[in-house]
Amino acid sequence: QSALTQPASVSGSPGQSITISCTGTSSDVGSYNLVSWYQQHPGKAPKVMISEVSERPSGVSNRFSGSKSGNTASLTISGLQAEDEADYYCCSYAGSSTVVFGGGTKLTVL
């Protein structure tokens, strides 16, 4: 069970859109529509932003959206705001009642 692959960092200017990729395998991301995304600010607990590939929990801004194609899931943040600067983690069900996280991506708002 290997960690999902995310870019170490991405950046964008306020108002722009950015996309963070999350690449797994046919045993996890590719087999299940059970990918979730978490936002983590320094010193804080993670917060779910997207569940089940593209579902946005109540209270999460509609600037956040998720998608999946094959073994790769993606998180898109549109209309980038300063408060979006944080670490982002993807997570997928990986079969046999296990779960695997991505290595995390640091988003910098320029």
Add this chain to the structure above:
Amino acid sequence: QVQLQESGPGLVKPSQTLSLTCTVSGGSISSGGYYWSWIRQHPGKGLEWIGNIYYTGSTYYNPSLKSRVSLSMDTSKNQFSLYLSSVTPADTAVFYCARAPFGCRDGTCRSKTFDYWGQGTLVTVSS
């Protein structure tokens, strides 16, 4: 509003067993449809799933930690606990407890997300 709170020693000696408890309020851990989970984060690193427990007592562990991890639950106190044995300094991390809703299909249940998290507690392994 469901709330989770981790508690336990912040310092554990090498080779000992790390023990943490998560107290849940605002909801019962005996309600169906949710796993109760432990996740850790090494300093400056990413998240690592440790394991899930269901109120029936069923447990599911990360294969890489399975030989050292045990989860238990006390439904009368609305708490669940983590035990990690034979710890080394490499186990130093912030430990989070979380709730994981799941769905079942064709006899297989799969966790969907982690929707509520505790604030996390730092456990340092050092002599």
